[in-house]
Amino acid sequence: MRPAWEVRENEGTTRWFEFRLAFADGARVDALAVVGGGCVCVEEVRAQPALSLDDLAVLADWIEESVAEALTTAPGGSRGQGRRARPAWPRGAEGRGLVAQEYRAAQRHGADPVLAVMGATGHSRRTSLRLIGQARDAGLLPPRRARR
Numbered sequence: 001m002r003p004a005w006e007v008r009e010n011e012g013t014t015r016w017f018e019f020r021l022a023f024a025d026g027a028r029v030d031a032l033a034v035v036g037g038g039c040v041c042v043e044e045v046r047a048q049p050a051l052s053l054d055d056l057a058v059l060a061d062w063i064e065e066s067v068a069e070a071l072t073t074a075p076g077g078s079r080g081q082g083r084r085a086r087p088a089w090p091r092g093a094e095g096r097g098l099v100a101q102e103y104r105a106a107q108r109h110g111a112d113p114v115l116a117v118m119g120a121t122g123h124s125r126r127t128s129l130r131l132i133g134q135a136r137d138a139g140l141l142p143p144r145r146a147r148r
Contacts, residue, residue: 001066004032012036016043017067033063038100040064061127089121093138099131100140 004016011030021029027052032044042060045051051059091093099117106116117128135141 001070003070017065017070019063020023029059031059031063033067035067040067042068057126057130089123095131096135096138096140099128100135103132103135103141 001017001019004018006013006015008014014034017033017035019029019031019033027047027049029045029047031042031046032042034043040063042063045056045059090098099121102116102120103113106113113127114125114132117123117132118125121128121131123131132141136143
Protein backbone atom coordinates (compact mmCIF):
# COMPACT_ATOMS: atom_id res chain seq x y z
CA MET A 1 0.00 0.00 0.00
CA ARG A 2 1.18 3.48 -0.79
CA PRO A 3 -0.47 6.89 -0.52
CA ALA A 4 -1.53 8.14 -3.95
CA TRP A 5 -2.78 11.68 -3.28
CA GLU A 6 -4.58 13.87 -0.76
CA VAL A 7 -7.15 16.68 -1.09
CA ARG A 8 -7.93 19.10 1.74
CA GLU A 9 -11.26 20.91 1.74
CA ASN A 10 -12.53 23.08 4.58
CA GLU A 11 -11.85 21.02 7.73
CA GLY A 12 -11.83 17.63 5.97
CA THR A 13 -9.17 15.65 4.17
CA THR A 14 -9.72 12.98 1.54
CA ARG A 15 -6.89 10.53 0.88
CA TRP A 16 -6.41 7.93 -1.85
CA PHE A 17 -4.26 4.81 -1.40
CA GLU A 18 -3.00 2.40 -4.05
CA PHE A 19 -2.71 -1.31 -3.33
CA ARG A 20 -0.89 -3.98 -5.31
CA LEU A 21 -0.94 -7.64 -4.36
CA ALA A 22 1.18 -10.04 -6.41
CA PHE A 23 1.08 -13.78 -5.83
CA ALA A 24 3.61 -16.51 -6.64
CA ASP A 25 1.25 -18.12 -9.18
CA GLY A 26 1.16 -14.90 -11.23
CA ALA A 27 -2.19 -13.64 -9.94
CA ARG A 28 -2.34 -9.91 -9.27
CA VAL A 29 -4.76 -7.46 -7.65
CA ASP A 30 -4.54 -3.68 -8.00
CA ALA A 31 -6.93 -1.48 -6.02
CA LEU A 32 -7.55 2.17 -5.27
CA ALA A 33 -9.21 3.08 -1.96
CA VAL A 34 -10.40 6.49 -0.79
CA VAL A 35 -10.60 7.60 2.84
CA GLY A 36 -12.78 10.53 3.74
CA GLY A 37 -15.80 11.48 5.78
CA GLY A 38 -14.98 8.82 8.36
CA CYS A 39 -15.13 5.84 5.99
CA VAL A 40 -13.00 3.77 3.64
CA CYS A 41 -14.35 3.11 0.14
CA VAL A 42 -12.87 0.89 -2.54
CA GLU A 43 -12.98 2.96 -5.70
CA GLU A 44 -11.41 0.60 -8.23
CA VAL A 45 -10.24 -3.02 -8.33
CA ARG A 46 -8.45 -4.82 -11.14
CA ALA A 47 -7.65 -8.48 -10.68
CA GLN A 48 -6.11 -11.14 -12.87
CA PRO A 49 -7.75 -13.65 -12.69
CA ALA A 50 -11.08 -12.11 -11.66
CA LEU A 51 -12.10 -12.21 -7.97
CA SER A 52 -15.20 -13.95 -6.67
CA LEU A 53 -17.62 -11.90 -4.54
CA ASP A 54 -16.32 -13.65 -1.41
CA ASP A 55 -12.73 -12.80 -2.36
CA LEU A 56 -13.77 -9.21 -3.02
CA ALA A 57 -15.32 -8.98 0.48
CA VAL A 58 -12.10 -10.33 2.03
CA LEU A 59 -10.09 -7.83 -0.03
CA ALA A 60 -12.30 -4.96 1.19
CA ASP A 61 -11.78 -5.99 4.83
CA TRP A 62 -8.02 -6.28 4.28
CA ILE A 63 -7.90 -2.83 2.64
CA GLU A 64 -9.90 -1.28 5.49
CA GLU A 65 -7.57 -2.79 8.10
CA SER A 66 -4.44 -1.76 6.15
CA VAL A 67 -5.63 1.83 5.77
CA ALA A 68 -6.61 2.04 9.45
CA GLU A 69 -3.17 0.73 10.44
CA ALA A 70 -1.42 3.18 8.11
CA LEU A 71 -3.40 6.12 9.49
CA THR A 72 -2.65 5.01 13.05
CA THR A 73 1.09 4.80 12.43
CA ALA A 74 1.24 8.01 10.36
CA PRO A 75 3.50 10.77 11.69
CA GLY A 76 1.76 12.33 14.65
CA GLY A 77 -0.15 9.10 15.22
CA SER A 78 -3.48 10.61 14.23
CA ARG A 79 -6.22 8.47 12.81
CA GLY A 80 -8.42 9.75 10.03
CA GLN A 81 -11.10 12.21 10.96
CA GLY A 82 -14.15 10.42 12.35
CA ARG A 83 -12.43 7.01 12.39
CA ARG A 84 -12.88 4.98 15.55
CA ALA A 85 -10.57 2.29 16.77
CA ARG A 86 -11.84 -1.25 16.33
CA PRO A 87 -11.76 -3.23 19.57
CA ALA A 88 -9.40 -6.20 19.67
CA TRP A 89 -11.31 -9.34 18.73
CA PRO A 90 -9.88 -12.87 18.79
CA ARG A 91 -9.93 -14.96 15.64
CA GLY A 92 -10.78 -18.62 15.20
CA ALA A 93 -12.80 -20.73 17.61
CA GLU A 94 -12.49 -18.22 20.46
CA GLY A 95 -13.83 -15.40 18.28
CA ARG A 96 -16.74 -17.55 17.03
CA GLY A 97 -17.60 -18.41 20.64
CA LEU A 98 -17.67 -14.74 21.61
CA VAL A 99 -19.80 -13.89 18.56
CA ALA A 100 -22.31 -16.57 19.63
CA GLN A 101 -22.29 -15.19 23.20
CA GLU A 102 -23.01 -11.63 22.02
CA TYR A 103 -25.70 -12.87 19.65
CA ARG A 104 -27.53 -14.91 22.31
CA ALA A 105 -27.24 -12.13 24.93
CA ALA A 106 -28.85 -9.66 22.51
CA GLN A 107 -31.67 -12.12 21.78
CA ARG A 108 -32.32 -12.58 25.51
CA HIS A 109 -32.58 -8.81 25.98
CA GLY A 110 -34.78 -8.31 22.93
CA ALA A 111 -32.11 -6.39 21.01
CA ASP A 112 -30.99 -6.85 17.41
CA PRO A 113 -28.32 -9.59 17.55
CA VAL A 114 -26.56 -8.43 14.37
CA LEU A 115 -26.18 -4.90 15.74
CA ALA A 116 -24.87 -6.38 19.00
CA VAL A 117 -22.19 -8.33 17.13
CA MET A 118 -21.35 -5.24 15.06
CA GLY A 119 -20.94 -3.18 18.24
CA ALA A 120 -18.85 -5.82 19.99
CA THR A 121 -16.49 -6.53 17.08
CA GLY A 122 -16.38 -3.08 15.49
CA HIS A 123 -16.88 -4.74 12.08
CA SER A 124 -19.31 -3.82 9.34
CA ARG A 125 -22.72 -5.45 8.97
CA ARG A 126 -21.43 -7.69 6.17
CA THR A 127 -18.43 -8.90 8.17
CA SER A 128 -20.57 -9.38 11.29
CA LEU A 129 -23.05 -11.49 9.31
CA ARG A 130 -20.14 -13.57 8.02
CA LEU A 131 -18.89 -14.09 11.60
CA ILE A 132 -22.40 -15.08 12.72
CA GLY A 133 -22.56 -17.54 9.82
CA GLN A 134 -19.24 -19.04 10.89
CA ALA A 135 -20.57 -19.43 14.45
CA ARG A 136 -23.65 -21.19 13.02
CA ASP A 137 -21.46 -23.47 10.89
CA ALA A 138 -19.46 -24.36 14.00
CA GLY A 139 -22.71 -25.38 15.75
CA LEU A 140 -22.55 -22.54 18.28
CA LEU A 141 -25.82 -20.99 17.08
CA PRO A 142 -28.98 -22.65 15.77
CA PRO A 143 -29.69 -22.60 12.03
CA ARG A 144 -31.51 -19.57 10.63
CA ARG A 145 -35.28 -19.74 10.67
CA ALA A 146 -36.98 -19.71 7.31
CA ARG A 147 -38.56 -16.37 6.36
CA ARG A 148 -42.32 -16.32 6.00
